Amino acid sequence: MSNPKADTAPTNPSARDKLLAAGFAVIRSKGYSGTTVDELCAAAGVTKGAFFHHFKSKEALGVAAADYWSEFTGALFASAPYHDHADPLDRVLGYIDFRRLLLSGELPDYTCLVGTMVQETYLTAPAIRDACHASISGHARTLAPDIQAAMDAHGMRDTGWTAESLALHTQVVLQGAFILAKAEDSVSVAIDSVDHLKRYLTLLFSQPEEKVS
Amino acid sequence: MSNPKADTAPTNPSARDKLLAAGFAVIRSKGYSGTTVDELCAAAGVTKGAFFHHFKSKEALGVAAADYWSEFTGALFASAPYHDHADPLDRVLGYIDFRRLLLSGELPDYTCLVGTMVQETYLTAPAIRDACHASISGHARTLAPDIQAAMDAHGMRDTGWTAESLALHTQVVLQGAFILAKAEDSVSVAIDSVDHLKRYLTLLFSQPEEKVS
DNA sequence: GCCAACATACCGACTGGTCGGTATCAATAG
DNA sequence: CTATTGATACCGACCAGTCGGTATGTTGGC
Numbered sequence: 324m325s326n327p328k329a330d331t332a333p334t335n336p337s338a339r340d341k342l343l344a345a346g347f348a349v350i351r352s353k354g355y356s357g358t359t360v361d362e363l364c365a366a367a368g369v370t371k372g373a374f375f376h377h378f379k380s381k382e383a384l385g386v387a388a389a390d391y392w393s394e395f396t397g398a399l400f401a402s403a404p405y406h407d408h409a410d411p412l413d414r415v416l417g418y419i420d421f422r423r424l425l426l427s428g429e430l431p432d433y434t435c436l437v438g439t440m441v442q443e444t445y446l447t448a449p450a451i452r453d454a455c456h457a458s459i460s461g462h463a464r465t466l467a468p469d470i471q472a473a474m475d476a477h478g479m480r481d482t483g484w485t486a487e488s489l490a491l492h493t494q495v496v497l498q499g500a501f502i503l504a505k506a507e508d509s510v511s512v513a514i515d516s517v518d519h520l521k522r523y524l525t526l527l528f529s530q531p532e533e534k535v536s
Numbered sequence: 537m538s539n540p541k542a543d544t545a546p547t548n549p550s551a552r553d554k555l556l557a558a559g560f561a562v563i564r565s566k567g568y569s570g571t572t573v574d575e576l577c578a579a580a581g582v583t584k585g586a587f588f589h590h591f592k593s594k595e596a597l598g599v600a601a602a603d604y605w606s607e608f609t610g611a612l613f614a615s616a617p618y619h620d621h622a623d624p625l626d627r628v629l630g631y632i633d634f635r636r637l638l639l640s641g642e643l644p645d646y647t648c649l650v651g652t653m654v655q656e657t658y659l660t661a662p663a664i665r666d667a668c669h670a671s672i673s674g675h676a677r678t679l680a681p682d683i684q685a686a687m688d689a690h691g692m693r694d695t696g697w698t699a700e701s702l703a704l705h706t707q708v709v710l711q712g713a714f715i716l717a718k719a720e721d722s723v724s725v726a727i728d729s730v731d732h733l734k735r736y737l738t739l740l741f742s743q744p745e746e747k748v749s
Numbered sequence: 750g751c752c753a754a755c756a757t758a759c760c761g762a763c764t765g766g767t768c769g770g771t772a773t774c775a776a777t778a779g
Numbered sequence: 780c781t782a783t784t785g786a787t788a789c790c791g792a793c794c795a796g797t798c799g800g801t802a803t804g805t806t807g808g809c
Contacts, residue, residue, distance in 0.1 A: 338789070354656035356569035360765060372790045381765065430658065438715050442655050443567035445643065445718035456719040488728040491716060495729040499712025502651050503704060505658035506669040515701040516708040523732070526739040551755070573799060583756050594799065
């Protein structure tokens with residue numbers, strides 16, 4: 324109900340969107356279970372009545388937030404500059420550089436909403452887990468073609484791994500980097516790991532013949 | 537208080553230990569915030585009075601569980617067979633193999649308690665975050681000497697990365713692998729990522745430059 | 750007796766969720 | 780032009796149940 328089509332938000336710029344934006348901030352700070360509906364309402368500056376007018380339950384907001392996260396990040400990465408490189412490997416490495424660039428500000432600003440949510444809800448709220456899964460795997464799927472093209476360009480066959488698995492591995496490193504960053508309360512460990520990831524990709528694609536910077 | 541020395545459990549095999557064991561299982565399934573004290577008591581088969589006799593608060597149990605996790609995993613990895621290799625690189629790769637071997641059973645069986653907890657508590661419960669940080673960084677610290685020895689054996693200097701950062705990177709990959717596994721409800725993505733990690737280490741230490749062995 | 754180790758009953762604050770109501774706008778009829 | 784209808788957006792008091800935590804036992808070893 325409520326919103327027949329979950330578009331980017333043409334009709335009303337108000338309560339529903341404010342709640343989703345508040346969801347991004349609050350859930351990334353305190354987790355899904357640690358976030359209360361009242362808190363969400365307070366952060367969004369709306370009342371509880373407005374909340375349950377737009378979302379039939381707290382879990383429904385979790386799903387909607389994950390979906391909105393997919394849209395949001397989808398637009399962000401679609402418009403990122405790394406797609407402009409002619410060489411597919413440069414596009415892949417450019418993606419890593421872009422992810423590294425995004426690691427700034429406070430922890431709740433650069434950590435991943437769906438990675439945070441799925442940790443707590445994978446068993447208790449399958450609907451949220453599915454939405455988080457769709458977000459992560461959908462994002463990874465945008466990387467796979469460039470990786471595959473790079474593999475083809477380097478004549479790589481029978482590698483023992485697939486473009487899809489490497490795309491997922493980049494997400495694994497990023498998600499893990501967020502966890503270590505939270506534990507250390509510092510972004511530096513995340514940056515180091517992204518550097519290790521880039522080094523891995525560089526080594527992978529440096530055939531015996533060719534050289535790599 | 538309560539337990540002056542948190543030994544492996546010689547004095548009382550009862551309520552406190554049962555609660556910690558229940559904490560492992562329940563928190564890994566539902567997260568820290570999603571776990572209630574009543575649930576913990578039910579899972580441990582003790583009453584609420586017993587809970588608050590041994591832990592002054594739910595947060596105190598979180599800290600104790602993280603500390604106990606450090607002990608538990610410390611003993612597990614200390615007695616693992618990968619230390620027996622003569623070559624330091626073999627010990628490091630053996631560690632990766634061992635981690636891969638541990639990826640079996642259901643998700644709550646092989647995922648990391650402290651990685652799960654720190655996601656939700658890094659801002660709201662600093663004491664838990666610190667305990668989780670100590671657990672992760674302490675574990676990484678057990679790997680660093682072998683990595684450093686392997687670097688020395690291969691005559692690696694000015695690599696642009698340190699043994700410590702690579703040790704932390706292994707933890708990043710594992711933590712991230714758990715998140716993706718939860719999202720996909722499958723262990724295979726975690727296994728693939730651990731394989732990528734091993735491939736990275738293998739490539740790193742097979743530089744064509746110098747060989748000292 | 751005494752104290753640690755539990756058990757039972759209970760509390761107040763808070764939780765997700767409900768419900769009757771209001772404000773606003775568009776369409777339609779008279 | 781007004782009146783009516785109906786749909787949507789939002790308000791905020793309220794509810795029943797749950798939460799972490801406490802107060803008061805009871806038991807058993809030393």
